[in-house]
Amino acid sequence: MRDETSQGRTRRAFAKYGGTVALGGLLAGCAGGGAETDSSGSNGSDAGDDGSDGSSTAASDADGGYTASISPTGEVTFESPPETVFTRLTHHAGMAFALGRSDGLTAMHAPDYYDGLWNQFVERLPGVSLDWSGLYSSWQPDKEKLYELDSDVHLADPAWITRQDAWSREDVDEIAERVAPWFGNSLSDRHQEPTGEWADGYQYYGLWEQFEIVAEAFRERERYEALAAVREDLLATIDDGLPPESERPTAIMVAAADIEEIYAYTLSNPGFLTSHTRPLGPRDAFGGSVESGTVVDFETILEADPDVILYLGGFEPGTDMAGRRAAFEDDPVGSQVTAVENDRVHPQGARYQGPILNLFQLEMTAKQLYPEAFGEWPRYEEGPYPEIPEEERLFDRQRVADVVNGNL
Template sequence: MPNGAEVPTEPTRRTFAKYGGTVALGGLLAGCAGGEAESNPAGGDGGETESAGSEPSDSDDSSADDAGDGSYTASISPVGEVTFESPPETVFTRLTHHADMAFALGRSDGITAMHAPDYYDGLWNQFVERLPGVSLDWSGLYSSWQPDKEKLYELDSDVHLADPAWITRQDAWGREDVDEIAERVSPWFGNSLSDRHQEPPEGWADGYQYYGLWAQFELVAEAFRERERYEALAAVREDLLATVDDGLPSESERPTAIMVAAADIEEIYAYTLSNPGFLTSHTRPLGPRDAFEGSVESGTVVDFETILEADPEVILYLGGFEPGTDMAGRRTAFEEDPVGSEVTAVKNGRIHPQGARYQGPVLNLFQLEMTAKQLYPDAFGEWPRYEEGPYPEIPEDERLFDRQRVADVINGNL
């Protein structure tokens, strides 16, 4: 902490947070090589809520109940039930699916930390550009990929919108550390291992539940007392998915596709399109055929020969919207390689940019629209060739969701 300040030994003003379920006070890139998350920032809706290693749970964690004194409760796995005295305003996040949730609920200005803030500020603003009257500024925030406990005291956030089970994977963190922060600063309220249904670390597996992206967003909205905002955005998504369902061609007529990411074209990482977890929440509903036919696990390094053997009809390029990415140069690298140039997607000019896999609800809407057009232009309208700049300006009659409605919800004009 600054100026050598000591960690407080007495509870702070937010010890009103009370935990049930898994946590009890006092008891206290998916990675490039398949590790815990995006080591390269270029980086899903799991569907039903379910417990780790079990069938889907019938429990409903989405209620936020009044306690009669102005306080209320909300619940999420692996934290359990949390009591809030008032809706959080300042928000610590680690991964961008949580930062996007806070943004969607009108708390963007209250975010105190996130992973790779300058990178994701640039990436998200490529999409926010198309939301009238909406602004976002994450630049210069504390980078929380490996958070420092004393820094969390200094930030003094109203809530830690992050998964405590994942935090304890960090070398400097144990169960007693996350419980200390929950007791003396503010509660944890987040779930990240739902990304690809990762195995919870020791001590957290019992009862750990996996959530789809929008199922988790609903729980977060309850914690922030923003049910109306959640329902409005969920309605936009439902309309978008209904449009997709109506237009999807039969399975046999769908293209084969792969998703890749590469900061250096010499090291290409492949990612799956339909496995469980919220990382595929924008591709799984669209049902493209996996060109690798399940032979390549997410985060596997592949070369041009492996890609040519799979011969996808569409290549989805993660991080292609990041302002520093030379999308034209990425295409050229494929086109000028004697092997890469033989891939069907390359021959037909179907290498398309993607945003991020750790998407929240706002980015998910754009990526569902974008990917639908990239995969099925005959059904949903042609995707314009993209090389740089913000998300393309799609003609209004070809948009798959209402930008103004989303902007109004974020700005609180319900």
């Protein structure tokens, strides 16, 4: 596929990156086929996530194509909306799903794992289906495989891709020219520092701010606005119900495939990994002394003594939440933790979340932290996201399902 002409150009013409002609493929039509900051607002939501600053733009060209822009790629020209989509991380896969492109995914990280996890939530969206099983696992993508997949867009961050030993900037540019452009941002996860030539002008986005930009690239503005309205209503409900900061519980988030090695994660630092906990403003039981990914033991957790423990990955079908709780309850140290004594060890889904999972996790975490304000969270042990009585739901499932299915 690399040498369809004597010049080695493919069926896709050049795209424009950053306002200059550079290596990057125009999408399949040729074949016929604002920075986030740690918001100080009342709900702590991602700055710019409502798109009100106009930082997300897509302009039409005279020849019928259109452009969209995202950091670090810059401006990209599309001839037609992409149908097949390469992703690496699940916040991008979740965006494609929300925009009705789930069936067009060609790759993602740990597809079978995340297919099982995501479907625990999709179960509660009437008439919506998701099947990511068997896709190419792209955690360490192979360049030749990207040629084979021949996706219409690579919804992934080239600044992260080039962190892989097998990838150089020249490799990234080659794929952009000969297959399809890159259009994604991942270092916004926790405001990681870009390296090398990507460091100049790299912009951080909130989850929904980036979702708006991706929606522009897919020509799905209406879908984005409909889902953003659901989120705005949900955040307004949360704002109205939040108690004063001094009355909020202390909390920690942990994950452990083996209870002998427990990893702790932060709840309110900048970045889209905390887009479901930061708006709820729980008090960090560790007091800022523990960074994400730090290994902690029962003694460290007891010293922090959180009121609530959020257990990351607790919704994964293979996770035994009853067994995880029992590991705390049966340990002479872990059993003394306030959250364990009060049966407030609750499951979480994933930090690399798309917009749909973010809605569920905002609702879920609100109930786990503030049951008096938002209704009790059911004691979960296994199976899909609990069936919350309609009058106790914090967002409209049917509306979200309609948007995903294109019934706007």
